[in-house]
Amino acid sequence: MTALGIACLLSVLAYIAESLLFVRGLRRSAAPIPSGDEPTNWPPITVLVAARNEASNITYCLESLLRLDYPADRLQILVINDASTDDTGALIDRLIAQNPGRLTRLDTAPSDGMLRGKANAVACGMDHATGEIALVTDADCAVRPTWAKATVRPYLADSQLGLVGGVTLNEPNGQPKVRPPWFYGMQALDSAYLMGLAAGAVANGRPLSCIGNNLSFRRAAYEAVGGYRGIPFSVTEDFALFRAILKRTAYTVRYPVDPATTNRSRPLDSVGELYRQRKRWARGGLDIDIDGYMVLIIAFLAHLSVVVAPWALGPLIAVGLLVVKCAGDALVLWTTLRLLGRTDLLRHFAIYEVYYFAYVVLLPFVLLFDRHVEWKGRRYS
Numbered sequence: 001m002t003a004l005g006i007a008c009l010l011s012v013l014a015y016i017a018e019s020l021l022f023v024r025g026l027r028r029s030a031a032p033i034p035s036g037d038e039p040t041n042w043p044p045i046t047v048l049v050a051a052r053n054e055a056s057n058i059t060y061c062l063e064s065l066l067r068l069d070y071p072a073d074r075l076q077i078l079v080i081n082d083a084s085t086d087d088t089g090a091l092i093d094r095l096i097a098q099n100p101g102r103l104t105r106l107d108t109a110p111s112d113g114m115l116r117g118k119a120n121a122v123a124c125g126m127d128h129a130t131g132e133i134a135l136v137t138d139a140d141c142a143v144r145p146t147w148a149k150a151t152v153r154p155y156l157a158d159s160q161l162g163l164v165g166g167v168t169l170n171e172p173n174g175q176p177k178v179r180p181p182w183f184y185g186m187q188a189l190d191s192a193y194l195m196g197l198a199a200g201a202v203a204n205g206r207p208l209s210c211i212g213n214n215l216s217f218r219r220a221a222y223e224a225v226g227g228y229r230g231i232p233f234s235v236t237e238d239f240a241l242f243r244a245i246l247k248r249t250a251y252t253v254r255y256p257v258d259p260a261t262t263n264r265s266r267p268l269d270s271v272g273e274l275y276r277q278r279k280r281w282a283r284g285g286l287d288i289d290i291d292g293y294m295v296l297i298i299a300f301l302a303h304l305s306v307v308v309a310p311w312a313l314g315p316l317i318a319v320g321l322l323v324v325k326c327a328g329d330a331l332v333l334w335t336t337l338r339l340l341g342r343t344d345l346l347r348h349f350a351i352y353e354v355y356y357f358a359y360v361v362l363l364p365f366v367l368l369f370d371r372h373v374e375w376k377g378r379r380y381s
Contacts, residue, residue, distance in 0.1 A: 005312040008305035012321045015302035018295065019328035025200030026335045029257050039156060044074045045148060046131030050121035052082035054139035055091060057266055062095050064142040066102060070149055076130050080106045080121040088139075104128070115228060118212070119237035123228040131219065136238075138213040140266040141168060150260035151216050162221030162251025163242060165202070166214035166258075167195045167340065170267040179269055185348030186355050187267040187274070189333060192345065193356070195257075196336030197295070202255035207246055208292045210255065212238025214263045221251045236280065257339040278359065279366055303360045326353055 047065055051058050058079075065077050081089045089105070096103045108124050115123050122136060133155055137143055147166075155161050170187035194211075201208040215238055225231060225244040234240035245251050268274045288296075302325055309318035330349060337343045 008309045008312050011301040011305040012325055014298050016328045018298055019332050022197050022200035022332055023335045025203035026196055028203035029199045030339050042071050042074050043132045045133045046076040046129035048122055048125040048134055048136045049079045049139055050082055050118050051088050051139035053084050053086045055087040057140040058088050058091050060142055061139050067145050068148045069145045077103050078106055078125045080125045082108045082121040116233055119228040133218055135216040141213050142264045146260040154254050160252050162245045163217040163253045165210035165255040166261040168214045168263040168265045171264045182348055182351045184267040186352045188345050189348055189352040192336050193333055196332050199255040199257045206291050207253055209239050210242045213265050221245050224249045259340050262340055299360050303357055
């Protein structure tokens with residue numbers, strides 16, 4: 001066997017070992033959180049929704065927030081209109097008029113210094129927040145009525161908990177489906193896989209990342225890092241806050257995989273939108289620690305090994321390596337989706353594997369040659 005063939009085998013074996021580690025973490029993340037009896041005094045919380053040109057989504061999002069099961073006198077919902085040029089502001093105002101005292105609209109100030117993009121909107125919200133804990137979601141998301149209480153419970157059990165991540169699946173939120181079901185199913189599996197890795201890594205004590213459309217943090221932890229004004233600008237502001245709290249404070253983080261805290265996010269309707277979003281996530285994630293780079297390198301080498309295996313090891317062994325690699329992905333996905341009660345999404349696994357293969361192999365070259373990021377009509381370098 002050639003040195004290249006041995007390298008291919010070792011790369012895929014490392015990928016499988018890594019997948020098993022994530023699965024172990026996922027199982028830990030599902031451990032019940034001690035909560036005791038139903039709290040008599042829930043802490044005051046603030047829900048933040050940043051909205052920029054979300055006229056097609058904002059009503060559905062806010063209506064889901066209005067159905068939250070949380071004491072009304074301890075729940076503040078702030079909707080931050082981020083210089084929208086469509087009907088987003090008017091739709092927010094209409095819902096405020098229909099639900100007096102339950103929603104508050106804010107408008108962002110012009111971006112300045114580190115406060116750009118969504119970070120500017122969240123910072124604006126935190127300037128007016130009254131809650132001890134902030135829960136953040138996006139305007140293209142819908143939350144479950146259980147989201148607030150289930151998200152807050154871990155904070156009640158651990159006074160040193162500073163940030164909690166949550167799972168969001170890409171699924172239509174009442175909007176018409178303009179693409180075949182497999183295109184949306186592929187995105188749902190992609191979000192489940194990425195968040196499964198994030199949750200598993202946190203449970204293993206090696207935190208990697210989080211997603212800002214289902215995120216909460218203790219106000220004291222946010223202020224301990226200086227808020228977004230004290231964090232260098234990033235196109236993934238959620239990861240920047242996650243990293244700052246971990247690196248600069250004694251607060252801990254959790255990432256439970258819990259159906260009660262799982263949100264739905266509208267899937268993207270075109271390959272171009274999907275490309276721009278995933279590139280933004282990848283570009284913003286370049287500040288990860290060495291553990292994160294090891295995960296990326298092992299994944300890249302394993303997928304590349306499957307490509308070169310027919311020449312290095314022969315077609316039969318190459319097919320075997322492909323099957324083994326896919327089995328690792330399937331195990332992570334099955335574990336994540338079983339915890340969420342959504343194993344039905346695995347029917348899209350084959351098309352997801354085609355997408356994921358292309359994504360992992362091409363991503364390094366995309367980041368090397370395409371350095372610009374677009375978000376909501378704004379362009380960053």
